[in-house]
Amino acid sequence: MEVQLDNILKNRGIRPTAMRLLVLRFLANSKTAKTLNAIENSFDMADRTTLYRTIKLFEKKGVVHQIDNGTGVANYALCEENCNCVPGKDLHLHFHCTKCGETLCLTKHKIPKINLPNGYMPENINLLVTGQCPSCFHKVDKNCSLSL
Ligand SMILES: [Zn+2]
Ligand SMILES: [Zn+2]
Ligand SMILES: [Zn+2]
Structure with a gap:
Protein backbone atom coordinates (compact mmCIF):
# COMPACT_ATOMS: atom_id res chain seq x y z
CA MET A 1 0.00 0.00 0.00
CA GLU A 2 2.72 2.41 1.06
CA VAL A 3 4.68 1.75 -2.11
CA GLN A 4 1.61 2.36 -4.22
CA LEU A 5 0.87 5.67 -2.53
CA ASP A 6 4.45 6.62 -3.07
CA ASN A 7 4.00 6.02 -6.78
CA ILE A 8 0.78 8.01 -7.01
CA LEU A 9 2.73 11.07 -5.88
CA LYS A 10 5.79 10.34 -7.99
CA ASN A 11 3.66 9.82 -11.10
CA ARG A 12 2.21 13.27 -10.59
CA GLY A 13 5.60 14.85 -10.06
CA ILE A 14 5.22 15.31 -6.31
CA ARG A 15 8.02 14.48 -3.90
CA PRO A 16 6.56 12.06 -1.33
CA THR A 17 7.07 13.57 2.11
CA ALA A 18 5.77 11.99 5.29
CA MET A 19 2.99 14.56 5.54
CA ARG A 20 1.91 14.15 1.94
CA LEU A 21 1.79 10.39 2.32
CA LEU A 22 -0.29 10.72 5.48
CA VAL A 23 -2.86 12.92 3.78
CA LEU A 24 -2.89 10.71 0.71
CA ARG A 25 -3.39 7.57 2.79
CA PHE A 26 -6.24 9.20 4.70
CA LEU A 27 -8.03 10.14 1.48
CA ALA A 28 -7.30 6.78 -0.13
CA ASN A 29 -8.84 4.97 2.83
CA SER A 30 -12.00 7.03 3.01
CA LYS A 31 -14.93 6.12 0.85
CA THR A 32 -16.38 9.61 0.98
CA ALA A 33 -15.09 13.08 0.20
CA LYS A 34 -13.53 14.99 3.08
CA THR A 35 -13.40 18.64 4.06
CA LEU A 36 -10.13 20.29 5.04
CA ASN A 37 -11.45 20.32 8.60
CA ALA A 38 -12.13 16.60 8.60
CA ILE A 39 -8.64 15.91 7.29
CA GLU A 40 -7.17 18.23 9.88
CA ASN A 41 -9.11 16.58 12.70
CA SER A 42 -7.74 13.19 11.78
CA PHE A 43 -4.15 14.31 12.37
CA ASP A 44 -3.23 15.53 15.82
CA MET A 45 0.02 17.11 14.88
CA ALA A 46 -0.82 18.61 11.52
CA ASP A 47 -0.21 22.28 11.01
CA ARG A 48 -3.19 23.87 9.25
CA THR A 49 -1.12 25.82 6.75
CA THR A 50 0.95 22.79 5.76
CA LEU A 51 -2.22 20.76 5.36
CA TYR A 52 -3.84 23.42 3.22
CA ARG A 53 -0.75 23.65 1.03
CA THR A 54 -0.64 19.88 0.68
CA ILE A 55 -4.24 19.72 -0.48
CA LYS A 56 -3.78 22.63 -2.88
CA LEU A 57 -0.70 20.95 -4.33
CA PHE A 58 -2.61 17.68 -4.70
CA GLU A 59 -5.40 19.56 -6.43
CA LYS A 60 -3.07 21.35 -8.82
CA LYS A 61 -1.28 18.13 -9.74
CA GLY A 62 -4.50 16.15 -10.22
CA VAL A 63 -4.15 13.87 -7.21
CA VAL A 64 -7.42 15.10 -5.75
CA HIS A 65 -10.39 17.08 -7.03
CA GLN A 66 -12.55 19.54 -5.23
CA ILE A 67 -16.26 18.91 -4.83
CA ASP A 68 -18.85 21.58 -4.23
CA ASN A 69 -21.62 19.75 -2.41
CA GLY A 70 -23.77 22.81 -1.85
CA THR A 71 -22.81 23.25 1.81
CA GLY A 72 -20.37 26.06 1.00
CA VAL A 73 -17.42 24.03 2.33
CA ALA A 74 -15.11 22.43 -0.21
CA ASN A 75 -14.73 18.66 -0.09
CA TYR A 76 -11.81 16.74 -1.53
CA ALA A 77 -11.60 13.26 -2.95
CA THR A 103 -20.49 13.33 -0.22
CA LEU A 104 -19.16 10.68 -2.55
CA CYS A 105 -17.77 10.20 -6.02
CA LEU A 106 -19.74 8.14 -8.49
CA THR A 107 -16.64 7.54 -10.58
CA LYS A 108 -18.29 4.98 -12.86
CA HIS A 109 -20.88 7.56 -13.82
CA LYS A 110 -19.10 10.10 -15.97
CA ILE A 111 -20.63 13.43 -16.88
CA PRO A 112 -21.41 13.21 -20.60
CA LYS A 113 -20.11 15.80 -23.01
CA ILE A 114 -22.18 18.91 -22.63
CA ASN A 115 -23.08 21.12 -25.57
CA LEU A 116 -22.16 24.74 -25.07
CA PRO A 117 -22.71 27.70 -27.38
CA ASN A 118 -19.86 28.43 -29.78
CA GLY A 119 -16.86 30.09 -28.21
CA TYR A 120 -17.31 28.64 -24.73
CA MET A 121 -14.53 26.44 -23.41
CA PRO A 122 -15.50 24.26 -20.45
CA GLU A 123 -12.86 23.62 -17.80
CA ASN A 124 -14.92 22.17 -15.03
CA ILE A 125 -18.44 20.85 -14.64
CA ASN A 126 -19.93 20.24 -11.25
CA LEU A 127 -22.85 17.88 -11.32
CA LEU A 128 -24.23 17.08 -7.91
CA VAL A 129 -27.09 14.77 -7.11
CA THR A 130 -28.65 15.06 -3.67
CA GLY A 131 -30.73 12.40 -1.97
CA GLN A 132 -30.16 9.36 0.19
CA CYS A 133 -27.12 7.13 -0.06
CA PRO A 134 -27.65 3.34 -0.08
CA SER A 135 -26.92 2.87 3.63
CA CYS A 136 -29.31 5.65 4.69
CA PHE A 137 -31.97 4.51 2.28
CA HIS A 138 -31.74 0.89 3.44
CA LYS A 139 -31.76 1.90 7.07
CA VAL A 140 -35.27 3.17 6.56
CA ASP A 141 -36.23 -0.09 4.88
CA LYS A 142 -34.83 -2.16 7.73
CA ASN A 143 -36.70 -0.18 10.35
CA CYS A 144 -39.89 -0.70 8.44
CA SER A 145 -39.53 -4.47 8.26
CA LEU A 146 -38.59 -4.64 11.95
CA SER A 147 -41.67 -2.79 13.04
CA LEU A 148 -43.94 -5.04 11.02
ZN1 LIG B 1 -9.35 14.29 -11.42
ZN1 LIG C 1 -15.32 12.88 -7.42
ZN1 LIG D 1 -26.35 8.71 3.79
Whole structure:
Protein backbone atom coordinates (compact mmCIF):
# COMPACT_ATOMS: atom_id res chain seq x y z
CA MET A 1 0.00 0.00 0.00
CA GLU A 2 2.72 2.41 1.06
CA VAL A 3 4.68 1.75 -2.11
CA GLN A 4 1.61 2.36 -4.22
CA LEU A 5 0.87 5.67 -2.53
CA ASP A 6 4.45 6.62 -3.07
CA ASN A 7 4.00 6.02 -6.78
CA ILE A 8 0.78 8.01 -7.01
CA LEU A 9 2.73 11.07 -5.88
CA LYS A 10 5.79 10.34 -7.99
CA ASN A 11 3.66 9.82 -11.10
CA ARG A 12 2.21 13.27 -10.59
CA GLY A 13 5.60 14.85 -10.06
CA ILE A 14 5.22 15.31 -6.31
CA ARG A 15 8.02 14.48 -3.90
CA PRO A 16 6.56 12.06 -1.33
CA THR A 17 7.07 13.57 2.11
CA ALA A 18 5.77 11.99 5.29
CA MET A 19 2.99 14.56 5.54
CA ARG A 20 1.91 14.15 1.94
CA LEU A 21 1.79 10.39 2.32
CA LEU A 22 -0.29 10.72 5.48
CA VAL A 23 -2.86 12.92 3.78
CA LEU A 24 -2.89 10.71 0.71
CA ARG A 25 -3.39 7.57 2.79
CA PHE A 26 -6.24 9.20 4.70
CA LEU A 27 -8.03 10.14 1.48
CA ALA A 28 -7.30 6.78 -0.13
CA ASN A 29 -8.84 4.97 2.83
CA SER A 30 -12.00 7.03 3.01
CA LYS A 31 -14.93 6.12 0.85
CA THR A 32 -16.38 9.61 0.98
CA ALA A 33 -15.09 13.08 0.20
CA LYS A 34 -13.53 14.99 3.08
CA THR A 35 -13.40 18.64 4.06
CA LEU A 36 -10.13 20.29 5.04
CA ASN A 37 -11.45 20.32 8.60
CA ALA A 38 -12.13 16.60 8.60
CA ILE A 39 -8.64 15.91 7.29
CA GLU A 40 -7.17 18.23 9.88
CA ASN A 41 -9.11 16.58 12.70
CA SER A 42 -7.74 13.19 11.78
CA PHE A 43 -4.15 14.31 12.37
CA ASP A 44 -3.23 15.53 15.82
CA MET A 45 0.02 17.11 14.88
CA ALA A 46 -0.82 18.61 11.52
CA ASP A 47 -0.21 22.28 11.01
CA ARG A 48 -3.19 23.87 9.25
CA THR A 49 -1.12 25.82 6.75
CA THR A 50 0.95 22.79 5.76
CA LEU A 51 -2.22 20.76 5.36
CA TYR A 52 -3.84 23.42 3.22
CA ARG A 53 -0.75 23.65 1.03
CA THR A 54 -0.64 19.88 0.68
CA ILE A 55 -4.24 19.72 -0.48
CA LYS A 56 -3.78 22.63 -2.88
CA LEU A 57 -0.70 20.95 -4.33
CA PHE A 58 -2.61 17.68 -4.70
CA GLU A 59 -5.40 19.56 -6.43
CA LYS A 60 -3.07 21.35 -8.82
CA LYS A 61 -1.28 18.13 -9.74
CA GLY A 62 -4.50 16.15 -10.22
CA VAL A 63 -4.15 13.87 -7.21
CA VAL A 64 -7.42 15.10 -5.75
CA HIS A 65 -10.39 17.08 -7.03
CA GLN A 66 -12.55 19.54 -5.23
CA ILE A 67 -16.26 18.91 -4.83
CA ASP A 68 -18.85 21.58 -4.23
CA ASN A 69 -21.62 19.75 -2.41
CA GLY A 70 -23.77 22.81 -1.85
CA THR A 71 -22.81 23.25 1.81
CA GLY A 72 -20.37 26.06 1.00
CA VAL A 73 -17.42 24.03 2.33
CA ALA A 74 -15.11 22.43 -0.21
CA ASN A 75 -14.73 18.66 -0.09
CA TYR A 76 -11.81 16.74 -1.53
CA ALA A 77 -11.60 13.26 -2.95
CA LEU A 78 -8.86 11.26 -4.61
CA CYS A 79 -8.76 11.31 -8.40
CA GLU A 80 -8.69 8.06 -10.27
CA GLU A 81 -5.42 6.94 -11.77
CA ASN A 82 -4.75 8.76 -15.05
CA CYS A 83 -7.46 11.30 -14.29
CA ASN A 84 -6.92 14.71 -15.81
CA CYS A 85 -10.22 16.14 -14.56
CA VAL A 86 -11.23 16.74 -18.17
CA PRO A 87 -14.91 17.41 -18.97
CA GLY A 88 -16.43 14.69 -21.14
CA LYS A 89 -13.78 12.20 -20.02
CA ASP A 90 -12.85 12.15 -16.35
CA LEU A 91 -15.50 14.22 -14.59
CA HIS A 92 -18.09 12.13 -12.79
CA LEU A 93 -21.28 12.62 -10.84
CA HIS A 94 -21.15 13.47 -7.17
CA PHE A 95 -23.75 12.45 -4.67
CA HIS A 96 -24.54 14.30 -1.49
CA CYS A 97 -26.63 12.41 1.06
CA THR A 98 -29.02 14.73 2.83
CA LYS A 99 -29.35 12.26 5.74
CA CYS A 100 -25.79 11.46 6.78
CA GLY A 101 -24.25 14.50 5.07
CA GLU A 102 -21.61 12.44 3.29
CA THR A 103 -20.49 13.33 -0.22
CA LEU A 104 -19.16 10.68 -2.55
CA CYS A 105 -17.77 10.20 -6.02
CA LEU A 106 -19.74 8.14 -8.49
CA THR A 107 -16.64 7.54 -10.58
CA LYS A 108 -18.29 4.98 -12.86
CA HIS A 109 -20.88 7.56 -13.82
CA LYS A 110 -19.10 10.10 -15.97
CA ILE A 111 -20.63 13.43 -16.88
CA PRO A 112 -21.41 13.21 -20.60
CA LYS A 113 -20.11 15.80 -23.01
CA ILE A 114 -22.18 18.91 -22.63
CA ASN A 115 -23.08 21.12 -25.57
CA LEU A 116 -22.16 24.74 -25.07
CA PRO A 117 -22.71 27.70 -27.38
CA ASN A 118 -19.86 28.43 -29.78
CA GLY A 119 -16.86 30.09 -28.21
CA TYR A 120 -17.31 28.64 -24.73
CA MET A 121 -14.53 26.44 -23.41
CA PRO A 122 -15.50 24.26 -20.45
CA GLU A 123 -12.86 23.62 -17.80
CA ASN A 124 -14.92 22.17 -15.03
CA ILE A 125 -18.44 20.85 -14.64
CA ASN A 126 -19.93 20.24 -11.25
CA LEU A 127 -22.85 17.88 -11.32
CA LEU A 128 -24.23 17.08 -7.91
CA VAL A 129 -27.09 14.77 -7.11
CA THR A 130 -28.65 15.06 -3.67
CA GLY A 131 -30.73 12.40 -1.97
CA GLN A 132 -30.16 9.36 0.19
CA CYS A 133 -27.12 7.13 -0.06
CA PRO A 134 -27.65 3.34 -0.08
CA SER A 135 -26.92 2.87 3.63
CA CYS A 136 -29.31 5.65 4.69
CA PHE A 137 -31.97 4.51 2.28
CA HIS A 138 -31.74 0.89 3.44
CA LYS A 139 -31.76 1.90 7.07
CA VAL A 140 -35.27 3.17 6.56
CA ASP A 141 -36.23 -0.09 4.88
CA LYS A 142 -34.83 -2.16 7.73
CA ASN A 143 -36.70 -0.18 10.35
CA CYS A 144 -39.89 -0.70 8.44
CA SER A 145 -39.53 -4.47 8.26
CA LEU A 146 -38.59 -4.64 11.95
CA SER A 147 -41.67 -2.79 13.04
CA LEU A 148 -43.94 -5.04 11.02
ZN1 LIG B 1 -9.35 14.29 -11.42
ZN1 LIG C 1 -26.35 8.71 3.79
ZN1 LIG D 1 -15.32 12.88 -7.42
